[in-house]
Amino acid sequence: MTILLAGLYGLLPLVQYLFLLFSTPFWEAIDAINYFMSVFAFYWILGNVLLGAKLPFLQKLLPYDKAIQWHILASIGILFYIPFHGAIKIFSGYWITASSWILLGLFLGGGILSMVWVRTKLFGFIQDIAHKWNIKALKSYDILKLAHYLFFISLASVMLIHVREAGVIDFVHPVSRVLWYGPYALVMGLWVYSKVRWLFLPKVKIVSIEKKKSLYHIKMEKPKSFRYKAGQFGFYQILKKGFPREVHPFSFLSEPQSDHLEIGVKELGDFTSKISKLVPGDIIRINGSYGAFFPKKNQNICYIGSGIGIVPVVSLLQNELAKDIPVPSLAFLSVQSQEELLYSEEIDELERKSEETRIYKLIYERDKSYFTKEYFEQHIDSPSHYHYYLCSSPLVRKIVIKILNQMGVKNSHIHFENFAF
Incomplete structure (x- = not known):
């Protein structure tokens, strides 16, 4: 680089x-x-x-x-x-x-x-x-x-x-x-x-689309030659009348060994507000994969995902489950409602399968709380020993980084992809 x-x-x-x-x-x-x-x-x-x-x-x-x-x-x-x-x-x-x-x-x-x-x-x-x-x-x-x-x-x-x-x-x-x-x-x-x-980029059909509050869970066919890493994202162009021809980036929700491609899309702007018009059978063109939101080897890992930012974190956690040899890690997921916690059962299965994997979920409708310094201190022993992979809105990211710094974590141990300036 x-x-x-x-x-x-x-x-x-x-x-x-x-x-x-x-x-x-x-x-x-x-x-x-x-x-x-x-x-x-x-x-x-x-x-x-x-x-x-x-x-x-x-x-x-x-x-x-x-x-x-x-x-x-x-x-x-x-x-x-x-x-x-x-x-x-x-x-x-x-x-x-x-x-x-x-x-x-x-x-x-x-x-x-x-x-x-x-x-x-x-x-x-x-x-x-x-x-x-x-x-x-x-x-x-x-x-x-x-x-x-x-x-x-x-x-x-x-x-x-x-x-x-x-x-x-x-x-x-x-x-x-x-x-x-x-x-x-x-x-x-x-x-x-x-x-x-x-x-010549691959075109795939939508297999299913499910709305969970303001979040859409979209499952697509997976081209045989398509490769990506958990935590990465692709660019998508919807080939349907009424949709703009421009491409938009979305993180992979599925893990690389899956037979399908899955993404999570939050209804936020002009483009995503049209997602409700999609139906199974519609065609999407994919360009990927991109991004470097995945851990290096030999790291103590702590994932932190908030809102739609849980999508790449869930992909990374599912990838650990698919490997059958989960890596010792911590994960913190924060969403507004239970419905927005994608793959909740699979996440629970990962935690049951690995004694060294601990996953903490904050659901605002239930817990009436967001990430705080006290919350992290309660669940993270020796904060400076971890590398933190953070995916959230810029505002939440700023708050979490400040908290981690106060807990003695160096900026070099905090990893995120910044698409807002």
């Missing part, structure tokens, strides 16, 4: 910049800074396109939640680099080419659409303004997500044209030319491959 990030976002643009630095007879300090930012912006845009292609082999190098985090950090850098470059050129009296204006328009339009799509603390007011206009497209998660990705594809292409028009490629070393065109061709080729690959 570190090598991938260093190469894609650091080493490659740095080498390119050095070629540019020693091949060019100009340069005042402001020019050096300007071209430094421009070169890095180009490669960071390409990196974001690659991370957005959803290719499983990349996730082996960089888990998907880390890819999202780096995508956001790189985007913040790009938001700074491109305006800086444009301002320097304008105030220096350079002729502004057509590609420059297109680049500026893409940058401003795509940046605004991105902030309408993903709400941030700093620019949340932009989403509020857009929603007041009551334009359907600006409220559609799927449309905004597609526009966001096409924005980066277009931005990378126009930026290469802009670099070519500026004459930068003409006077550099031949290796430098390869470093301009090669990564662009490679990334765009992988993007095309991701689209072609999508056509």
